[in-house]
Amino acid sequence: MVRGKRSVWVGGAWGGVVWLWPGLVPAQPAVTDRLLRAERPRTQVYVHMGVDTLNTKQGVVRVEKLGPALVSQLGQILGNSQIKLAPVIHVGGAERPLDGYEIPDRLAEQVVLRDRYEVFPYSSREARGLDLDHTAAWRPGRAGQTRASNLGPLSRRAHRAKTHCGWQLAQPTPGVFQWTTRWGQVFTVDPNGTHPYHNRQ
Numbered sequence: 001m002v003r004g005k006r007s008v009w010v011g012g013a014w015g016g017v018v019w020l021w022p023g024l025v026p027a028q029p030a031v032t033d034r035l036l037r038a039e040r041p042r043t044q045v046y047v048h049m050g051v052d053t054l055n056t057k058q059g060v061v062r063v064e065k066l067g068p069a070l071v072s073q074l075g076q077i078l079g080n081s082q083i084k085l086a087p088v089i090h091v092g093g094a095e096r097p098l099d100g101y102e103i104p105d106r107l108a109e110q111v112v113l114r115d116r117y118e119v120f121p122y123s124s125r126e127a128r129g130l131d132l133d134h135t136a137a138w139r140p141g142r143a144g145q146t147r148a149s150n151l152g153p154l155s156r157r158a159h160r161a162k163t164h165c166g167w168q169l170a171q172p173t174p175g176v177f178q179w180t181t182r183w184g185q186v187f188t189v190d191p192n193g194t195h196p197y198h199n200r201q
Contacts, residue, residue: 045078046128048113064128095174097144103132103151111151114191119177120158121187121194127153133162135171149174 046064053059053071063069063077098104103111111132118125130153138145149171154162161167166182177189186197 045081047074065126095147095149097147099143100146101134101138103146107146107148107151108132111148112153114148114175115153116191117153118155118158119152119189120154120161121179121189121196123155123158125155130155131159133159135169135177152177 047061048064049059049061049071053061058071060068061071061074066077069077096107098107112127115127117123117127118130132151133154134145135150135152136145152169152171162169168180170178170180172178175191179187179189181187188195188197
């Protein structure tokens, strides 16, 4: 590997250790540049920004698992990592309902970007990595059940509460979840958090 005029010879492994010897082999820029690029760390970082921020390259962005940051700080966050740009998913776009139970990656990403956190009352678990639950239970033979307006991120425990403990769930509008406990307590969960309602009795 080479940086400038410095070179490093990589010796064989002995006892699980790879030996590096500086300055013993002449530099070969084409090969070493390719090796340096290949050895850069690969990190997946999700950065969310509005259209104005994207156009002006100034302002505040939201970095998943980190929080708000200035655009000017992104270089420090990303460091020398390889960068892969992913296509922009418009969260409020038109739905394309699917008949099958399985959730395609693009639809799953749309739901995670919309909800950001688990949709169970008062949960602070981040949506990425959770299961996506069909709000109205999926039934074979019914058309269009797998769509963003019938999906939400839930942990296994919250899913069990919904399935086996008498909790009822509705999604009156995409991204707004209304939970009703078996005692009649009603909670609405939306992008701004959990909002309890009075007992309906």
